[in-house]
Amino acid sequence: MPERASPFGERLAAGAGGGTAPPGVTLAWLNPAAFVELLELPGVPSAQLSDTLAALAPGAASLALGATVDHAGYTVGRIAPRRLVVIGATPLLAGLEGGFVIVDDSHARAGVRVAGAAADVLGKGLSLDLSERGFAVGGIAAVRGFGLALTLVRRAGDTFDVYCARSFAASLLDGLADAALEAGWRSGTVLN
Amino acid sequence: MSGYRLAQGGLIDRSRAFTFTFDGQRIVAHPGDTIASALIARGTRLVARSFKYHRPRGILAAGAEEPSALVTVRSGGRREPNVQATMAEAVDGLVVESQNRWPSLNYDVLAVNQLAAPVLSAGFYYKTFMAPGQKAWMRYERAIRRAAGLGIASGEPDPDRYEKRAAHCDVLVVGSGAAGLVAATSAAAAGLSVVVAESDPRLGGALNWSGATIDGLPAAEWAALRTGALAGRENVVLMPRTTVYGYFDDQQLGAVERVADHKLAPEGHEPRQRHWTIRARHVVLATGAFERTLVFPGNDLPGVMLASAAERYALAFGVAVGRSVVLFTTGDSGYRAACNLAVAGVAVSTIVDARDTAPEALAAEARAHGITVRAGMVVAKAMGRAGVARVALADTEQPGHIVEWIPADALLVAGGWSPVVHLASQSGGPPRWDERIKAFVPGVPRGAWTAAGACNGALSLAEAVSSGSEAGSTAVAACGATARAMPCPSIVHDEGDPAATLALFEIESGYGKAFVDLQNDVTADDVRQAHVEGYVSVEHLKRYTTLGMATDQGKTSNVPALAIMAKARGLTIGEVGTTRFRPPFTGVALGALAGREIGAHFKPVRRTALDDWHLANGAAMGNYGLWQRPRAYLRVGEDISAAYKREAKAVRGGVGLVDVSTLGKIVVAGPDAGTFLDRVYANTFSTLAVGRARYGIMLREDGFVFDDGTTWRLAEDRYLMTTTTANAAAVLQHLELWLATAWPDLRVRVASATDQWGAMAVAGPQARAVLAKAASGIDWSHAAMPPMAIRHGEIAGAPVMACRLSFSGEVAYEIFTGSGHALAVWEALMQAGASAGIVAYGVEAMGALRIEKGHPAGAELDGRTTLHDLGLDGMASKKKQYIGKALMSRPVLTDPSRKRLVGLVSLDGTPVRGGAHIVAGPAMNGQLQWQSQGHVTSWTWSPVREGYIALALVERGPERHGERLYAADPVRGAHTPVEITSPIFYDPQGVRQNA
Numbered sequence A: 001m002p003e004r005a006s007p008f009g010e011r012l013a014a015g016a017g018g019g020t021a022p023p024g025v026t027l028a029w030l031n032p033a034a035f036v037e038l039l040e041l042p043g044v045p046s047a048q049l050s051d052t053l054a055a056l057a058p059g060a061a062s063l064a065l066g067a068t069v070d071h072a073g074y075t076v077g078r079i080a081p082r083r084l085v086v087i088g089a090t091p092l093l094a095g096l097e098g099g100f101v102i103v104d105d106s107h108a109r110a111g112v113r114v115a116g117a118a119a120d121v122l123g124k125g126l127s128l129d130l131s132e133r134g135f136a137v138g139g140i141a142a143v144r145g146f147g148l149a150l151t152l153v154r155r156a157g158d159t160f161d162v163y164c165a166r167s168f169a170a171s172l173l174d175g176l177a178d179a180a181l182e183a184g185w186r187s188g189t190v191l192n
Numbered sequence B: 001m002s003g004y005r006l007a008q009g010g011l012i013d014r015s016r017a018f019t020f021t022f023d024g025q026r027i028v029a030h031p032g033d034t035i036a037s038a039l040i041a042r043g044t045r046l047v048a049r050s051f052k053y054h055r056p057r058g059i060l061a062a063g064a065e066e067p068s069a070l071v072t073v074r075s076g077g078r079r080e081p082n083v084q085a086t087m088a089e090a091v092d093g094l095v096v097e098s099q100n101r102w103p104s105l106n107y108d109v110l111a112v113n114q115l116a117a118p119v120l121s122a123g124f125y126y127k128t129f130m131a132p133g134q135k136a137w138m139r140y141e142r143a144i145r146r147a148a149g150l151g152i153a154s155g156e157p158d159p160d161r162y163e164k165r166a167a168h169c170d171v172l173v174v175g176s177g178a179a180g181l182v183a184a185t186s187a188a189a190a191g192l193s194v195v196v197a198e199s200d201p202r203l204g205g206a207l208n209w210s211g212a213t214i215d216g217l218p219a220a221e222w223a224a225l226r227t228g229a230l231a232g233r234e235n236v237v238l239m240p241r242t243t244v245y246g247y248f249d250d251q252q253l254g255a256v257e258r259v260a261d262h263k264l265a266p267e268g269h270e271p272r273q274r275h276w277t278i279r280a281r282h283v284v285l286a287t288g289a290f291e292r293t294l295v296f297p298g299n300d301l302p303g304v305m306l307a308s309a310a311e312r313y314a315l316a317f318g319v320a321v322g323r324s325v326v327l328f329t330t331g332d333s334g335y336r337a338a339c340n341l342a343v344a345g346v347a348v349s350t351i352v353d354a355r356d357t358a359p360e361a362l363a364a365e366a367r368a369h370g371i372t373v374r375a376g377m378v379v380a381k382a383m384g385r386a387g388v389a390r391v392a393l394a395d396t397e398q399p400g401h402i403v404e405w406i407p408a409d410a411l412l413v414a415g416g417w418s419p420v421v422h423l424a425s426q427s428g429g430p431p432r433w434d435e436r437i438k439a440f441v442p443g444v445p446r447g448a449w450t451a452a453g454a455c456n457g458a459l460s461l462a463e464a465v466s467s468g469s470e471a472g473s474t475a476v477a478a479c480g481a482t483a484r485a486m487p488c489p490s491i492v493h494d495e496g497d498p499a500a501t502l503a504l505f506e507i508e509s510g511y512g513k514a515f516v517d518l519q520n521d522v523t524a525d526d527v528r529q530a531h532v533e534g535y536v537s538v539e540h541l542k543r544y545t546t547l548g549m550a551t552d553q554g555k556t557s558n559v560p561a562l563a564i565m566a567k568a569r570g571l572t573i574g575e576v577g578t579t580r581f582r583p584p585f586t587g588v589a590l591g592a593l594a595g596r597e598i599g600a601h602f603k604p605v606r607r608t609a610l611d612d613w614h615l616a617n618g619a620a621m622g623n624y625g626l627w628q629r630p631r632a633y634l635r636v637g638e639d640i641s642a643a644y645k646r647e648a649k650a651v652r653g654g655v656g657l658v659d660v661s662t663l664g665k666i667v668v669a670g671p672d673a674g675t676f677l678d679r680v681y682a683n684t685f686s687t688l689a690v691g692r693a694r695y696g697i698m699l700r701e702d703g704f705v706f707d708d709g710t711t712w713r714l715a716e717d718r719y720l721m722t723t724t725t726a727n728a729a730a731v732l733q734h735l736e737l738w739l740a741t742a743w744p745d746l747r748v749r750v751a752s753a754t755d756q757w758g759a760m761a762v763a764g765p766q767a768r769a770v771l772a773k774a775a776s777g778i779d780w781s782h783a784a785m786p787p788m789a790i791r792h793g794e795i796a797g798a799p800v801m802a803c804r805l806s807f808s809g810e811v812a813y814e815i816f817t818g819s820g821h822a823l824a825v826w827e828a829l830m831q832a833g834a835s836a837g838i839v840a841y842g843v844e845a846m847g848a849l850r851i852e853k854g855h856p857a858g859a860e861l862d863g864r865t866t867l868h869d870l871g872l873d874g875m876a877s878k879k880k881q882y883i884g885k886a887l888m889s890r891p892v893l894t895d896p897s898r899k900r901l902v903g904l905v906s907l908d909g910t911p912v913r914g915g916a917h918i919v920a921g922p923a924m925n926g927q928l929q930w931q932s933q934g935h936v937t938s939w940t941w942s943p944v945r946e947g948y949i950a951l952a953l954v955e956r957g958p959e960r961h962g963e964r965l966y967a968a969d970p971v972r973g974a975h976t977p978v979e980i981t982s983p984i985f986y987d988p989q990g991v992r993q994n995a
Helices: A046-056 A118-122 A166-179 B035-042 B109-116 B124-129 B136-147 B178-189 B219-231 B307-317 B333-344 B360-368 B422-426 B461-478 B524-532 B538-545 B558-569 B590-594 B611-616 B640-653 B673-680 B728-741 B767-774 B819-832 B843-853
Strands: A015-017 A025-030 A034-040 A068-071 A074-080 A083-088 A100-104 A109-116 A140-145 A148-156 A159-165 A185-191 B018-022 B025-029 B070-073 B080-084 B095-097 B162-174 B194-197 B236-239 B242-248 B252-257 B273-285 B289-291 B304-306 B325-329 B348-353 B372-375 B377-383 B390-395 B398-407 B410-414 B417-419 B432-434 B439-441 B449-451 B515-517 B619-624 B627-633 B656-659 B664-669 B693-699 B705-715 B718-723 B749-752 B757-763 B790-795 B798-804 B812-818 B899-906 B917-919 B934-942 B947-955 B964-969 B974-981
Touching (some): A025 A166, A034 B749, A074 A140, A074 A148, A100 B664, A109 A118, A109 A148, A109 A166, A159 A166, B018 B035, B025 B035, B162 B178, B162 B590, B178 B194, B178 B219, B178 B273, B194 B273, B219 B236, B242 B422, B273 B422, B273 B461, B273 B590, B289 B307, B304 B307, B307 B325, B325 B377, B348 B377, B360 B372, B422 B449, B439 B558, B515 B558, B524 B558, B611 B619, B611 B627, B611 B819, B627 B843, B640 B843, B656 B819, B664 B673, B705 B728, B705 B798, B757 B767, B757 B819, B767 B812, B767 B819, B790 B819, B798 B819, B812 B819, B843 B934, B843 B947, B899 B934
Parallel strands (some): A025 A185, B018 B095, B162 B194, B162 B273, B194 B236, B273 B449, B304 B410, B325 B348, B348 B372
Antiparallel strands (some): A034 A083, A068 A074, A109 A159, A148 A159, B018 B025, B070 B095, B289 B417, B432 B439, B619 B627, B656 B757, B664 B718, B705 B718, B757 B812, B790 B798, B798 B812, B934 B947, B964 B974
16 A cells, blocks of 8 residues: 655655744644544444443543543544544544444544644634643644644643644645744654 | 923933934934834924814824824835824834825925814715715715825835734733732732733833832832733733733733834744734723823914823933923822923923812922912913914913913823723723713623723722722632732822812813814814704714724813713713723734735635646646636646647547546445435435445425535445535535434434545546556446446555546546545556546536536536426435425426526537526617526537537526527627527437446
8 A cells, every 4th residue: 555645745844944943843744544533323322332432442431522532552532522533543443333433534634743832833823722721731622723624632731733634734834834933943754 | 392302311221322214304212212202302393284184283192092193104015104103112214204294294285274174174074075965975085085094004015924813811911000010910829820911112001100109119110020020920921012902702802912013124033013812711901091181272282292191201201391391280190290290300380270279288399399380270272383382371260361371382281081991891881980080980891801990990009009909809709719918019109189180171261273182183163063963972973073083082082072062961971971982992903903814824725635746747726615626737838728628638539537536525424324315315315225326416495406416325324425516515514404403313423524535537438448457456347337336446556446427428437545545546547548648637628528418517506596497307206305395396496487407509609608698689670689588607618519518597498409599798798699409418328428
């Protein structure tokens, strides 16, 4: 099977822009093996859903809205009522079909990890409260930013993963790079 | 010449000096100066011309309340008009120009308007140009609009960046005077996240020059300590040079940070200005108070200034506003200003106090500074040619009887204080009249805010500190935190009682024009005239006279105007009330509102996974909604027309490859997916076999066609629906709405898969051969893969899903693969098809092919067509219910005279363009008959017919095949004779695509 082509093409190859050295943020292409949506089916007993999710990742069954749990190389997050996402290593999805509709978005998402002065940069495009109290490490949110529908995951105090629909990859990168001009940015890393 | 730089004092950096120009004249300034302070120090009194009468105007204030001294700063694309000279910091090399004058500030031709003042009174435009039946406005509008306005914007693009940021906090403190600093300290100490926004470059407000002592320290030092302590806290953000201009719904406030306005040009990549959208759980409005002017003849002369402004110029900027100063006051605060000015070295000759009795201690202090105190007197008139030269005094009880003239080059006015209630008014009930301070104070909050300090009527420093402390505690409690006990600062400040002021707003001496609103040239007589003419509401008064409009928003004029109106109506000011103050509090540059949503950042674009290939191979890209798609691939010497004709011919004769990734794709899955699709489509899908696709068409509730596309059954409980590119989002929304509201119990979920799949169509007689060469795992023969069959295999090692379906009329297959593999698959197909002469084709050729086959697409599915109109009524199931069925049989939708789909053939070889109307041939007089019988929806050059064809919706169209009409296109000047035909121009039996 061929390598999955970057949705950013050459646009996120090694480069830099704006600011002063050292750069305020780094931008890296996120290329997780899987980005899967789990949509709860109506009418399925909650106990069945919980058991299924518990098998996917300990703690996944009790995830609050906007929270994530990491397990076996992937992250499970509850991004909306009755909707979860799994990001990272390809999860074992067998057994989920009874309670969930599984939608594979692995090719459908373009992701950028923004690290460094990330909250300052993202604050120019998002209206979300990006303080650690407003959006804690491990938080996940479906937000609008830079004119796009985004999935945002806070990996660390200064590190955010930003995903958009693949076709908007260039616009997301344009927006991020432009917002990062004042702080300065550098790119070139690929995070599989 | 009157103002000058004092030998010492002020917060400016006297060790450095630089120059800027004002109307070409070099002005010396120091770091810390504003344009206004430097101009006053230079002795400049004439700074502007007024809006309507072009009267000479000077500087009235020292802050955001300045109504007159508006200037244009910078040049070229950076030129910015209507900047308050009192707010703009002086910058080395800055170009400053006066405005609203010609040919020069000193000799302004339109000053002739003053002669016409008697007729240019309130309501002049309404009466003269806009009375019913009058058309004068149409005649004079252009000239009037040219004369109106103040500064002129640059016509050049602004080269600077403007950015937007969002901020969230527990407590936003607007203003950093004593009340603001105390409130912020209290909130910060409770562990809340605090933002302090301050318009000035330095926090502390009037503490920086008040001369008071707090906790044993000079107030400025105390403020600096408090500011430093706040700056050192992680939970506090201090935002100097930031004006909060609007208080909107849901605790959202707009603010503009002047990041680089104090520089000639922004440095590096910093923006010139940054717009902040601040969401705060609680807001402390510590916005202070503006001193009021008094209304008397000559009160707009250059040299007439607010007393507090003169005090600030002396103490903060080391500038004396005149060499012979008279101060006219109605209260105690004028005395404090006069004494501070005297201490700073400004020659104040006289205090004119309208009250019968001067405050004993303050008057004694003033006299000790050599100032004469004249109680029970008013200024009846100020006179002078280029500015104030002398001041007429009269007894308060007999203002029309001048008893004395005093020479003066500066007349300071202290007419009481108006709390800055603008933000409170934007997010609260009507401001409330407070008789104690003779001013409006904030009304009942509608948002989570607390007014503090002078903004809340606490005019003395001690009151302000106490009020700030209370507001801080309120904010802490409102945020659910616990306030820490904090000692109340001890205040030493002999300022008398700033609230002690006479209810005197106008001196009716009768000696000429007395201005209420200096920015809009509204006089006291204008207010009275509005009342006489029946405008008794303050809202009507505002609109009839323009009082308090524009950027000024009545900062200094509001209360005097309402006092005049109240007197005319025989009411109290509180009974008359005030208008609601609207945002913005001060002018906001359009650049700040636009931020980075300009140019390429105005809206996002969507690119398919093959975008780079298209661009590298000569594609002329077009915008289709947000999508970028290749219209055609241009070869050397080709235009788009030539390219798409070549591409369409190649598909008909060989094979072509087109990127259809933009098609909407929606996963519809769950045990009830088939049932659900039966309800949303007019035709049936529950019976579709796994591994098969079907063309489907869905209606809106009102019976009109909504969208079409093929839906593929991938498993017993899983379908992949495709939609038109344009309707992808709308269809998903439609499905979600019905599932959420009508059928929540259906065990179905839907999700967009548009971006998951890279999609391409291989079409043409050689398509099968090319695929057989490129792909593995699929038998492409007709028997093994009949039309609408779905098969899975690999191309270039990538998994693909193929469906045999055709919109071109040729044998064709749609190939879906993961978007990340699309380029590899596409290139493999191009390589495999090279020997067959495969071409990549774009949207134009794709359109030509589908029009030849008569397939309706976006232009025909325009929301006004029915299945019957499009000749698709045979698809509608008669056995089941579906969305739109109930209303599709309405008489209006089954009327035989409705416009229905037909084909058109150009009879003279010219294009039949979209939008052209179908009209009958020439009548007896040889003229076309313009009664429209239909319109052209899609058109193309047909490679099969080698001529122009079109699809159209024509009244009773199917009954009129063979009829000759005209496609009239008056907008583009083309009138083409056409013949009505079947919409299917090519292979009507489908022999080729089913081969």
